[in-house]
Amino acid sequence: MNPPVPSPAVSLIDVLVVGAGPAGLTTALGLTRAGIKVRIVDIRAQRVLAGHADGVLPRTIEILDSYGISNELLRKGHYVNAFSNYNHDPPTGGIKVGIVSFYYLRYAGKFPAITEPTARYKHAVTHHQGFIEGLFLSGLKDAGVLVERPCEPVSLELSSNEDELKDPTSYPVKITLEHHSAAPGMHSSETVCARFLVGADGAHSWVRRTLGIPMEGDSTDRVWGAIDFTPLLSSNFPDWRNVATVNAADGGLMIIPREDNKVRLYIELSNVNEFEHDERGRLDTSTITADKLLDIARHVLKPYTLETTLDKVEWWTVYVVGQRVAARFCDQGRAFITGDACHTHSPKGGQGMNASVNDGHNLAWKLAYVVKGWSPMALLDTYEAERRTFAQELIAFDKWFAEGFSAKARAKLVEDGSDVVLPGPLEAFGTFSGLTTGLGIQYAPSIITSQVSHAANGVKTEISPFTLTVGKRVPPYAFVRVADCRPINLQDALPSDGLTKLIVFAGPLTSLEEKNRLVEVERALRNILDAFGADRFLLLVILSVISDDMNYMDVPVGLRKDWTSVLVDAVSAFSKDSGGAYTAFGVPAAGQLVVVRPDGYIGTIVELSEMQRLGEYLRGWML
């Protein structure tokens, strides 16, 4: 298939990303790191400067780590370590004057925000969305990719020619872009022909609407306000620096601590009587102001005080909670939607931006493999299969989570004179911890996530939370790097570089026999990898033990890229935290081969003695 002949205003690109929010930026960075040419455009003249999403959850931090861009976030963000809870005090605990009861909030304890045992980060990190976009923008800039903005897509044609659609080298996506601030002499209108299109243009996605993909689900009747402000030191509420849920008698709010002493409040508005409702019974949001939001919050927080001034309000909004998922995440195998374009839900669960980053992270490497001709188009089907399922689970969580804030639930607490310490929303966080932290995600069996080995299946009883499990992410674990005795976290040895990782758990290296056994492993592995192209893989060797007379050079050169490729699972003078990984991971003493997808999820596990299973697995999705 010949590419179209470019005219001055027609250009070709492998992947065009529309929308430079977290979903689009992650997709673009992932593609760039895998060596794919990408363009990314955004209709906004500049990135978000305040407000919007603000919580980065543990799995998302791990992903930012894998791109090497988490650093500034970890330095400058606020760490959410605890969930704190304030309940309406039942009358017996309040003050009764005559027949009037004064209800007060009562502090009901705090507990760790992140309880997943495999969490590398035992906290979430908050910072405003624009800062987080900045992390990706820096990463893209380092690779010479700049967001083109303000740039508006105005027309989109997707070829209906079956042959063209089936040919991954064709350019079936034709999109017209209006560059609103084009430099003199440049076309202000441009037609781009792309092999693939990614619509990451938000909840009101132009790409989704143009492709005619419907959203499924409903809006709720719950209306919330969100406001970012800095409390004065004179405020006597003592819990601005933790995530706190406040369930008062006649209102509720949630506190999110933020960078630079800022605070985000989510304030329930549905039950506030003073606002107008329209003829359909819906709250008229036009009369709401920042001042009113703060007044409602002050009322809910009594007897504690919230003191601030309007010039310390950075951003605010009012929204109706919708809970919807797009019917499809893909059109014709060529146009994809990601992030808010695919799923909308309550922001309070802190999931929006995190789901978006995970969408982009999941899609990017798959697009890269198809563009490079490494994988068939069928690989792309796994994007919707994996991420739409996740989005639906997210909506289920959101419904449960939101329930805990409902007036009905609160009324029941009061009625019961309940002493409940963990009401609905926090229970929901606990129950859905694997989902909300992102750490428990397990992608379902597919061509890329497949238990090909019965032997490897056999040992995969979950003996610890760290047990290596097909479909789950590789957990963090400390090893000692043999060449320089440096403690290395396994996740840091698995960068998001577009390569498939082969972790050879090679057993012990303490004798010539064991050294020769590694030579056999090398031979078996090389035969398979050479068939696909060794440049698609990064090998890592993890020894269970190495004797003092051996060094990393005793590992066959075909199993290591350089001196950084050999780790050992040992407690040693050089690392007090390492050791015990073979046991915790459920890896047999004789070793095992773990295939890690480019996004850090385990693709399959095979015994070293049945290397042909690796070939079977790879033939399932590689060319």
Next chain:
Amino acid sequence: MNPPVPSPAVSLIDVLVVGAGPAGLTTALGLTRAGIKVRIVDIRAQRVLAGHADGVLPRTIEILDSYGISNELLRKGHYVNAFSNYNHDPPTGGIKVGIVSFYYLRYAGKFPAITEPTARYKHAVTHHQGFIEGLFLSGLKDAGVLVERPCEPVSLELSSNEDELKDPTSYPVKITLEHHSAAPGMHSSETVCARFLVGADGAHSWVRRTLGIPMEGDSTDRVWGAIDFTPLLSSNFPDWRNVATVNAADGGLMIIPREDNKVRLYIELSNVNEFEHDERGRLDTSTITADKLLDIARHVLKPYTLETTLDKVEWWTVYVVGQRVAARFCDQGRAFITGDACHTHSPKGGQGMNASVNDGHNLAWKLAYVVKGWSPMALLDTYEAERRTFAQELIAFDKWFAEGFSAKARAKLVEDGSDVVLPGPLEAFGTFSGLTTGLGIQYAPSIITSQVSHAANGVKTEISPFTLTVGKRVPPYAFVRVADCRPINLQDALPSDGLTKLIVFAGPLTSLEEKNRLVEVERALRNILDAFGADRFLLLVILSVISDDMNYMDVPVGLRKDWTSVLVDAVSAFSKDSGGAYTAFGVPAAGQLVVVRPDGYIGTIVELSEMQRLGEYLRGWML
């Protein structure tokens, strides 16, 4: 005293720093962070781009941390975790053919580079000097301070007027600067009048020579080569990534692993016969080339191979080891010298740059306090007292360290058929560990480092390596911050901001009585601090325990700057590493007040019940 009337080419400055190497940059950054106006000039047109110093030791990393500039170093530097050792194999272990013995190197094990129990960093970090200078340059740039270069000082006058010298507000230093690349219309020559001068202009210091300060000590007869290169992967020497000492039969070298796969070698040249010696018996270094240095290294490393090419050599030099200390570090209380200008020794101990940073860190806050009028001129005397003593200890270490490399010592090993695993240089590192890591430094008693309290003395038996000790640095320790449940390392709560820190170990906060006791502490402390000016101090409260019904707001507002100021010494759900500090630090359960100098060293310790001792201590060096 009136300042001189400035002419267009005469300017006034509080502190002029001559030399923008590590010593000068640290001094300038320390002054800037304390709010002092500083200028820094350097004769070189740009910062060092390769070679020179390259090892950052644990205490120096802590200092970089305290300025918030360690981040990039920790990300990009190479971590030295292990010392590895190769010895000449005695004949019995070698091969004997007829009467000829073939000597081989034998790997003699490795051990942790840093064994100090209080080390926050269990490793050194290497990166070339220019990179480390860049950390400081970024910090200075953030504060609007740029190094003026190339700029040459050409004349220096220091007033001999006693009254002027005694008046800290006078400008007794008059120095003429030649700006070699002055912009058009700017004076290329400038006279600067400064209140204080800092000469940080290296081993051949113009400032030191102009002030007529002699160096004391000798040059040795030991000649060394140093070379930075990247070994090819085909080199089979297995220990490029650790610090390794190699003691061969007829030569010695030391390997320093560096960033980006680079390696620094220090190669002993004194015994190499092929080089010419001059009429005084000294080695003629003019015939030495990079190629020859590598050849000698290859010879020493046999049977291992060192493969590289000349284009992979980044930098090299040859030097005669000198071991000298300046007779004085200060002239008239107004002109100071720091870094290499004060002390020269073998670079192999990795001390030069580290001593320089510590010099600057020690001097900066003292100059700042005098310039601000917070302290008398006498405070400045402590710079020479503290840092010259350290320099002399460094020379003692250097002599012992260098001894281990001598041909005589090696010959004896061979003669004895010794099986010694740790020869001289490594023993020296072990013995001088407190000195070489910088972690064991204890400044001698003085006006700023003073055991004023007998009671506090009484409990200061060293019950753990973490025992708080007057004159030593505050060790790292994990606490939980009360407001946000975040694990906080105590060192991170003590930034290098020019303030004196008062750590109130306040005991428990679990009852109204204990809360009232804190109010009494607040009252006693405030009386004293207000007398000096509360803006000179940063208060930190460390509770031994806090009950669940108390929060940070129950600590009196006069004891805390904001929500970040209250920590608790507890093992909790929020931090597995914290707890036990009161015991480890030797702080009594009822509490204690620890005064920390702005450079992180403990100034004094008093009981909460004898707060008047604090006043006595502060009157000793504050106005």
